[in-house]
Amino acid sequence: MSSLLRTLSLRQLSHPPGRNFSRYFTRNHSKDYVWEWKSTLKVGGGEEGGGVGSKLIGGGWSLAVGAVKVEDFPSSGLRSRGLRPEVAFVGRSNVGKSSLINVILQQKIARTSKTPGRTQQINFFRRDPIEKHPYYIADLPGYGFAKAPIKVVEKWNVLLGAYVREREALGRVFTLIDSRRGLLETDVSFIDFLEGHRVPYQIVLTKIDKIQEDSLASMVESISSNLRSMRVRSCQSRLFAVSSRTGAGVECLRAEIAGILFKD
DSSP, X not given: OOHHHHTOOOXXXXXXXXXXXXXXXXXXXXXXXXXXXXXSOEEOOOOOSSGGGGGGOSSOEEEEEEESSGGGSOOOOOGGGTOOOEEEEEEBTTSSHHHHHHXXXXXXXXXXXXXXXXXXXXXXXXXXXXXXXXXEEEEOOOBSOOSSOHHHXXXXXXXXXXHHHHOTTEEEEEEEEETTTOSOHHHHHHHHHHHHTTOOEEEEEEOGGGSOHHHHHHHHHHHHHHHHHHTOSSBOSEEEEOOTTTXXXXXXXXXXXXXXXXXX
16 A cells, blocks of 8 residues: 555544534535634535526537547647636546536536446536637546446546646546445545646545435544645645535535636
């Protein structure tokens, strides 16, 4: 086991003085599904309805290309030439990535499947295709277990690496973690890869409708503690928890994404 993995002892954080952590968690309000993990564990404010997040919805997104090699990537150009930031979604196979993209955009645009590993290419979804520099959201192949030959999985990993290293427009990689499983070895390995390339990324816990409130609270504590133990530098301080099925926490995440894409 690597020294990095040995840092993942699930140390419990101290609750804020005089407060029960469960009071920070309210399943009825999406704004309570955002935490700051870098210092004191606390709920961060989120945007509720409308606002910048609404710019992502209302249609207009389409599949620009399904890239199986670097040469298939849409032209990104240089920031000085009007390049717009893009964001990407990544996670273990069967983490609910495609479903979440569909809910965020309110379009059935990413293909969902009960079979892990069905995303076998990098799907670039484009907004405003008639513009010279359109907005892009990338759906990356799932890492970890996938029902595909080893050589095919290795090819996906090479493609992932090329995307992360070479995509000039990449503003954020939203790294999805199953809230029932926590950080697994493959998640840690990918986080380590992102850290090595200084790529900005953000943790999003998925499927929170399938976990009890107390269990989710403990999971947030343990992941927050692990991130601090790993001394990560490229991970954004806000941690999101969402459910594609119930919509819990989605508006907060949508606002975060829109703030990156439409910041100009």
